[in-house]
Amino acid sequence: MASGRVDLDGNPIKPITICMIGAGGFIGSHLCEKILAETPHKVLAVDVYSDKIKHLLEPSGSGSLPWADRIQFHRLNIKNDPRLEGLIKMADLIINLAAICTPADYNTRPLDTIYSNFIDALPVVKYCSENSKRLIHFSTCEIYGKTIGCFLPKDSPLRQDPAYFVLKEDASPCIFGPIEKQRWSYACAKQLIERLIYAEGAENGLEFTIVRPFNWIGPRMDFIPGIDGPSEGVPRVLACFSNNLLRREPLKLVDGGQSQRTFVYIKDAIEAVLLMIENPARANGHIFNVGNPNNEVTVRQLAEMMTQVYSKVSAEPPLDTPTIDVSSKEFYGEGYDDSDKRIPDMTIINRQLGWNPKTSLWDLLESTLTYQHRTYAEAIKKAISKPAAN
Numbered sequence: 220m221a222s223g224r225v226d227l228d229g230n231p232i233k234p235i236t237i238c239m240i241g242a243g244g245f246i247g248s249h250l251c252e253k254i255l256a257e258t259p260h261k262v263l264a265v266d267v268y269s270d271k272i273k274h275l276l277e278p279s280g281s282g283s284l285p286w287a288d289r290i291q292f293h294r295l296n297i298k299n300d301p302r303l304e305g306l307i308k309m310a311d312l313i314i315n316l317a318a319i320c321t322p323a324d325y326n327t328r329p330l331d332t333i334y335s336n337f338i339d340a341l342p343v344v345k346y347c348s349e350n351s352k353r354l355i356h357f358s359t360c361e362i363y364g365k366t367i368g369c370f371l372p373k374d375s376p377l378r379q380d381p382a383y384f385v386l387k388e389d390a391s392p393c394i395f396g397p398i399e400k401q402r403w404s405y406a407c408a409k410q411l412i413e414r415l416i417y418a419e420g421a422e423n424g425l426e427f428t429i430v431r432p433f434n435w436i437g438p439r440m441d442f443i444p445g446i447d448g449p450s451e452g453v454p455r456v457l458a459c460f461s462n463n464l465l466r467r468e469p470l471k472l473v474d475g476g477q478s479q480r481t482f483v484y485i486k487d488a489i490e491a492v493l494l495m496i497e498n499p500a501r502a503n504g505h506i507f508n509v510g511n512p513n514n515e516v517t518v519r520q521l522a523e524m525m526t527q528v529y530s531k532v533s534a535e536p537p538l539d540t541p542t543i544d545v546s547s548k549e550f551y552g553e554g555y556d557d558s559d560k561r562i563p564d565m566t567i568i569n570r571q572l573g574w575n576p577k578t579s580l581w582d583l584l585e586s587t588l589t590y591q592h593r594t595y596a597e598a599i600k601k602a603i604s605k606p607a608a609n
């Protein structure tokens with residue numbers, strides 16, 4: 220099927236076995252889909268959950284899936300399972316996605332956040348280094364923290380100068396708030412594991428690539444509270460706003476929705492990861508920003524655009540009051556803080572892999588909200604009508 224695949228330098232690509240840890244999550248599910256549909260590679264999928272990749276593991280009707288012999292699911296918790304080392308030994312490449320990565324957890328479950336993002340990743344790095352296995356590790360754009368520009372006076376013209384806000388892998392500092400702002404527990408743990416991986420590369424020759432995703436969004440991201448996740452749970456912004464739209468509730472703008480983000484479509488971002496997988500000579504030893512600098516909005520603008528797009532895909536008029544303001548303390552609790560602005564510099568990924576994002580924010584929201592409406596609208600209607608029926 221995939222015969223004739225060549226890398227960016229024209230060399231044939233050999234089929235490999237990939238141990239993907241966290242394969243059952245949002246990014247993992249899209250990456251598994253892509254690898255199985257478009258490449259000859261095998262996937263050893265490791266996770267505690269498999270719901271998001273069920274369609275890749277079990278045929279919906281009779282007959283078998285075309286990639287049935289190229290994916291195996293291993294249900295295990297990497298915290299405490301001796302099978303992990305064996306799986307790493309069986310693979311040519313290890314991709315580590317496993318993490319707690321929802322901001323609502325960083326200040327309310329800081330210990331779990333630090334353990335998940337640092338301590339639990341340690342054995343993965345160690346086994347890769349000891350067994351000379353290549354590692355692609357998922358870090359985060361949160362590693363940059365706040366921009367230098369946000370510390371300048373509000374009216375300073377330097378705030379408009381990209382040198383004060385564009386985030387560069389090899390030049391920007393990591394600027395976190397004080398320890399009592401436990402929001403930064405995640406970024407700090409991710410930073411330390413990046414430094415450890417980098418040091419393993421420098422001192423012990425570990426072949427690694429570090430990925431810093433900038434707000435990848437799309438279908439299957441997180442959960443809709445009360446439908447496929449806890450009713451009190453707080454997922455990331457795409458799922459929070461989708462949930463509000465599906466339930467015809469105003470979208471909640473934390474601290475006025477002034478923070479800025481750049482959103483990239485998951486399918487664009489997955490193309491970048493596949494280039495890393497298949498071009499080790501160009502990807503090893505590098506840290507890559509993966510985002511879409513052209514898709515910048517404030518959270519308020521995101522809310523307005525999602526409201527418009529959802530009205531189009533659901534054919535329901537928007538609410539008279541589509542948004543409400545809420546304080547971060549009320550929404551996330553004590554210890555929350557925020558990144559002000561996140562624009563990725565794309566020089567390194569462009570130079571090494573020739574990758575560029577393609578999808579506009581409007582288009583990616585249209586396909587994602589079409590999916591959300593199709594997947595959840597009926598279930599939400601039922602959930603809402605239940606108490607009245609009882």
Ligand SMILES: NC(=O)c1ccc[n+]([C@@H]2O[C@H](COP(=O)([O-])OP(=O)(O)OC[C@H]3O[C@@H](n4cnc5c(N)ncnc54)[C@H](O)[C@@H]3O)[C@@H](O)[C@H]2O)c1
Binds near residue numbers: 266
């Ligand atoms: N989605 C984004 O835009 C984004 C942005 C920045 C960084 N990241 C990073 O990318 C990675 C994947 O993110 P995602 O959005 O797919 O998150 P996700 O929560 O959907 O996926 C993570 C998966 O890891 C699994 N996992 C967690 N701990 C585990 C353990 N101890 N043992 C086995 N499995 C475990 C979870 O069950 C989950 O399926 C994370 O490391 C995250 O920090 C994602």
Ligand SMILES: O=C(O)[C@H]1O[C@H](OP(=O)(O)OP(=O)(O)OC[C@H]2O[C@@H](n3ccc(=O)[nH]c3=O)[C@H](O)[C@@H]2O)[C@H](O)[C@@H](O)[C@@H]1O
Binds near residue numbers: 320321358405459460
């Ligand atoms: O996706 C990323 O690149 C990284 O950033 C995210 O952090 P953040 O962007 O702050 O998380 P979101 O939950 O997506 O929130 C985005 C913004 O929307 C705001 N928000 C969120 C939810 C909501 O209902 N209303 C609202 O105004 C938040 O306060 C924040 O300013 C998460 O930390 C990680 O998944 C990841 O590492």
